[in-house]
Amino acid sequence: MVQAPASTADFEARLRAIGPARYHDKHPFHIRLHSGGCSIDQVRAWVINRFYYQSRIPMKDAAFLSRVEDPRLRRIWRSRIEDHDGTADRPGGITRWLKLAEGVGLDPDYVASCRGVLPATRFAVDAYVRYVRDEPLLKAVAASLTELFAPAIHEQRIAGLLKHYAFANQETTSYFRHRLSEAPKDVAFGLQWVLDHAETARDQDDAVAALTFKTEVLWAQLDALWGAYVEPGRIPPGGWQPQEGLL
Incomplete structure (x- = not known):
């Protein structure tokens, strides 16, 4: 007998439950970072490696768009690329991340070169780009829903950095402050799209697995x-x- 899909409310609850169980705000490194326990070199290592992830997000989204036939979905999704890459008259998230790099004493050109990125970081991030490029659109969109859990971690990070580190100021934390307004609109659309397009129990399981995979990447x-x-x-x-790679 074919299993009936869960109600929309129950399916959404399954997706949201992944955050408290698996989101990376519970990782010891983040706890150490937010509480002021990281040395400046540990912060620098985080900035360098996290940049690799940030730099691949617009590439991931471009790969996703190349497969989308619905003009409305393309139109809405492409704002994510502009949020990271910026426009001719508006800097994006990548530029703001490099301001953080400069603030912690790193040469932005060195960070942008992606030299020094850990092999495991490259492996995890590249796996995510391939996942979004190759898997069905439902799974690709569902994998982006870690943004459901992001506002809380950005708020913790802003407060923790400003409290504990001399390099933290309005400019060096601007990436996280912008994500407080950018992420909610992205995830509201993505969540509704997944809820609307996961029509079967198998679809719902696939979406849950995709979001779980993304938490594992992080x-x-x-x-x-x-x-x-x-x-x-x-x-x-x-x-x-x-x-x-220091200034």
Whole structure:
């Protein structure tokens, strides 16, 4: 017998339950960062590796758009690329992230080159880009729904950085402040799209699996940072070495 899909409310509750169980705000590295426990080199390592993720988000979205036949979906989705890449007269998230890099004493050109990114970071992020490029649109959109859980982590990060680190100010935290307004509109559309297009129980399971996969991509990046720069502190070949790429 074919299983009936859950109600829209129950399906949404399944998606939202993934955050409290799996979102990377619970990772020890983030807890350490937000509470002021990171050394400046650990912060720098995070900035360098997280930039690789930020730089691939518009590439992921461009790959997604290349497969979308619905003009309305393309029109709405392409604002995500502009949010990260910016426009001719408005800087985007990538520019703001490089301001953070400069604030922590890194050469923005070095960070933008993506030299020093940990192998595991590259592997996780590239896997996400391929996932969105190759999987069905429902799973690709569902994977973006980690933004459901992002506002809280941005608020914690802004407050924690401003409280504990001398480099933190309005300019260096501007990336996170902008995401407080950008992310909700993106996720509201994405969530409704997934709720509308997950028509079967299998569709709903696929969406839940996709969102779970995305939380694992984010968690894996922090695992890599912890192992390389906290404990045991074993930096793999090619990983950023402290004192490298500084202003």
